[in-house]
Amino acid sequence: MTFTQTLREENQDIFHAIFDHPFVDGIGKGEVPAESIKHYIKADFEYLNAFMRVYGIALAKSQNRDDINFFHEKIQFILNSEIHPHHNFCDYVGVDYEGLQGYPLPPSADHYIKHMMHHAQTGGLGEILSALLPCPWTYLEIGRELMSTFNPTSDHPFYPWISFYADERTAATTLEMRERLDAIAADSSKHEQLKMKDAFRKSCQLELAFWEMAYTCEEWPESVVSR
């Protein structure tokens, strides 16, 4: 079994909790509360900015042109293509994309980007890829699950979102990241592999927390002056 096959197996519980989450289920059913969609987009716009910065750090730590090209292409993909699923959500709630940009991150989303940034700043490419991989991998599987469970047609309100993530390009990103991570893990110590496993599981947990953050419209607690 490859390292990333083991990662997937060890995190089956979280993957399933994500598929069963009411926000994800709502995408399949074509019904998600508008406030939850808006909360998601506000956080996800900033999440994608952070994700590109992490790719930028991975690029800076790359030792060959193949890796440099990989991270460069992935930044371009976020800039040019990841906006399509966002536009689908904006159309659904009838709100301008620009109006949902520039907001501070709610606690769980803030935690997620700081977790990725921690591994980007302190780890090597293996640790960085481990923290990044649950992002495309969980979305690929969500897309496929929703495709097979709900069999949406082009008149489904979230057809563009579901087909975007069930698409070959998300599959290719996931596979390319897995191959890079498998090669690095094969040359890494047990101690390093444990750090990669920890980074991967926490990112899976934070993916789940991100859905919950959006669904419940999570906010920072009000400051309470007590005496």
Ligand SMILES: Cc1ncc(C[n+]2csc(CCO)c2C)c(N)n1
């Ligand atoms: C919280 C959160 N997790 C995953 C994605 C999906 N996603 C973001 S960037 C990317 C491609 C990786 O190169 C993918 C699949 C999202 N939008 N928001």
